[in-house]
Amino acid sequence: MVELFLKHVLGVGQQQLGLYGKTSGYYGTVEQQGRLTLHLHMLVWIRNSLTPQEIRNNILDPSSDFQTKMVQYLESVHQGEFMNGTEPEIEASIPEYGTSPGGSGPVPPTRVLPETVPRRCTKTKCANCAVCQQADTWWERFRVTVDQLLWLSNRHSCRRVMTDSTGKKKLGLMGR
Incomplete structure (x- = not known):
């Protein structure tokens, strides 16, 4: 699956550009969640892409088309609903x-x-x-x-109360 992603989405080793442009490098690792479901964490370097500072400037500029499109994209790909009900x-x-x-x-x-x-x-x-x-x-x-x-x-649940090694309560991220 990862090899297919590299080839067909990122365009690694191909004549055509990847979905995000020319991939100049990548690093990824596969890990499992508690129930043995695998997922990929990956860093991808895209040639001629915006620098982190340019991205920051565009996101913080309220008149930026980049900011508007980024928010629209994030809202379109992240959802927390089920398909058939609550x-x-x-x-x-x-x-x-x-x-x-x-x-x-x-x-x-x-x-x-x-x-x-x-x-x-x-x-x-x-x-x-x-x-x-x-x-x-x-x-x-x-x-x-x-x-x-x-x-x-x-x-x-994202806000469960946990304790540290001294027994002191703290908020943190914790799966069910």
Whole structure:
């Protein structure tokens, strides 16, 4: 996955530019979260990009088009919502899970492989054929599964009270 990101998104080793421009260097490391989900931390150097001071100046300038577009971008890619409802609604929809495929109750989505994406309809003027209906039901199950995965694996409280080594209380970041 990382090699595909380097090749197709950053354009490393390719004739064409990457998504962000000409990549002049990168460093990355993969780590796991508490539930063995892997994620990548990466630094990327882009040739002829703005310096940190130029970025700072543009972000702090209220008349800057850069500031407006940066805020719009950040708001478009960061969300904290579920796909099918609020956190209490999703919590109420989570079934009691069994422990194995042969056990009682459904198996949590964290313990099974995902369903294969259905094939695409190739008809130019489709009237909701069987292939389209299969795709629609797959997407419905996908949204439910994503909500369940988010609720089971990716929730955290940012302001829990913790204690340091001396027993003194302090605020800090802490996962569930």
